[in-house]
Amino acid sequence: MSEHRSGPVRNEAARQAILEAAASLFEEHGYDRLTMEGIAARAHTGKQTIYRWWRSKGDLVADCLLEGLILPDQLIPPSTGDVRADLAVWLERIFGLLQDSRGEGLLRSLVAAAAGNADVGRRLRNSLWANSSLIERLRAAAETGELPADLPLPEVSEALLGAVILRALGREAADPEAVDRLLTVVLGVR
Amino acid sequence: MSEHRSGPVRNEAARQAILEAAASLFEEHGYDRLTMEGIAARAHTGKQTIYRWWRSKGDLVADCLLEGLILPDQLIPPSTGDVRADLAVWLERIFGLLQDSRGEGLLRSLVAAAAGNADVGRRLRNSLWANSSLIERLRAAAETGELPADLPLPEVSEALLGAVILRALGREAADPEAVDRLLTVVLGVR
Numbered sequence: 347m348s349e350h351r352s353g354p355v356r357n358e359a360a361r362q363a364i365l366e367a368a369a370s371l372f373e374e375h376g377y378d379r380l381t382m383e384g385i386a387a388r389a390h391t392g393k394q395t396i397y398r399w400w401r402s403k404g405d406l407v408a409d410c411l412l413e414g415l416i417l418p419d420q421l422i423p424p425s426t427g428d429v430r431a432d433l434a435v436w437l438e439r440i441f442g443l444l445q446d447s448r449g450e451g452l453l454r455s456l457v458a459a460a461a462g463n464a465d466v467g468r469r470l471r472n473s474l475w476a477n478s479s480l481i482e483r484l485r486a487a488a489e490t491g492e493l494p495a496d497l498p499l500p501e502v503s504e505a506l507l508g509a510v511i512l513r514a515l516g517r518e519a520a521d522p523e524a525v526d527r528l529l530t531v532v533l534g535v536r
Numbered sequence: 537m538s539e540h541r542s543g544p545v546r547n548e549a550a551r552q553a554i555l556e557a558a559a560s561l562f563e564e565h566g567y568d569r570l571t572m573e574g575i576a577a578r579a580h581t582g583k584q585t586i587y588r589w590w591r592s593k594g595d596l597v598a599d600c601l602l603e604g605l606i607l608p609d610q611l612i613p614p615s616t617g618d619v620r621a622d623l624a625v626w627l628e629r630i631f632g633l634l635q636d637s638r639g640e641g642l643l644r645s646l647v648a649a650a651a652g653n654a655d656v657g658r659r660l661r662n663s664l665w666a667n668s669s670l671i672e673r674l675r676a677a678a679e680t681g682e683l684p685a686d687l688p689l690p691e692v693s694e695a696l697l698g699a700v701i702l703r704a705l706g707r708e709a710a711d712p713e714a715v716d717r718l719l720t721v722v723l724g725v726r
Contacts, residue, residue, distance in 0.1 A: 508698020
């Protein structure tokens with residue numbers, strides 16, 4: 347490579363250290379008790395370095411989530427061969443996260459960050475269309491014939507995730523019956 | 537009534553004047569140029585009075601929208617007897633609003649207000665479940681047999697509005713084909 351490397355490489359290492367510090371502090375203390383000072387201390391960097399890349403705590407946590415550093419296991423749908431049951435488990439897990447104070451602040455902060463920052467919003471959206479674990483699970487179901495081959499998967503994903511966001515904004519729990527009704531609507535499998 | 541009336545009545549008049557001032561200034565100048573000072577001047581009140589009821593411009597505009605003072609006509613689905621065509625018109629109108637700078641800031645500010653304020657979030661959600669014009673349009677279609685009688689309408693509404701919010705957060709336009717795919721998913725009518 348002809349480009350000068352030490353700068354970008356060092357930057358990327360610092361950026362990664364900040365993301366990992368934020369993710370580990372989030373796991374330990376939850377969103378509400380996360381501070382830029384605490385993240386800077388854990389990452390052995392200055393607050394100014396954090397603000398070079400992220401405008402707010404919400405933007406930074408959004409990146410942790412989008413890069414799979416926070417809650418990665420809970421956000422991947424299971425894959426047992428029964429897509430409707432798998433998505434029910436996945437939705438109940440996500441709605442369960444919204445019930446605990448850690449997860450609740452998390453999703454709302456992601457939405458607030460996306461509302462205030464076009465770049466976060468676009469990446470949130472791109473993560474849905476292109477490479478999300480939800481789309482992968484849906485694609486596998488369409489390939490095995492569990493879902494109609496002509497079902498437009500990006501819109502299925504959009505409708506499911508949109509409903510999750512609305513529930514999070516409305517601070518309302520979803521019981522298993524509500525999850526079942528949502529899947530009836532979105533998968534068209536009754 | 538035995539309660540002392542002048543206080544609540546005067547309060548309600550002031551509250552209404554503020555909502556109407558905010559709505560008319562929004563129509564004239566758009567969301568981004570709306571200020572608490574301008575609203576107070578138009579409503580012949582003080583800024584402190586506004587802050588007694590609303591924490592932020594976003595919260596106030598959210599109330600204008602939820603009370604039907606902003607964009608009421610665009611937000612009501614047409615009712616021609618063809619529910620799929622009606623919802624396509626309605627969605628294209630909403631996505632069109634998201635393309636113009638006035639409407640774009642509006643929906644995102646509503647979402648940000650709901651993310652930051654549990655009360656706004658709950659009312660946003662309640663307006664979907666109980667008395668929204670979208671639910672009414674869906675209910676009419678279920679009654680005439682245009683939609684399956686067992687289709688759970690609150691979840692249809694949730695999926696549609698959730699998809700709209702995700703598109704708004706992603707700053708992405710929806711072409712007529714995307715609207716059509718979304719309706720295929722959510723109405724199950726192909």
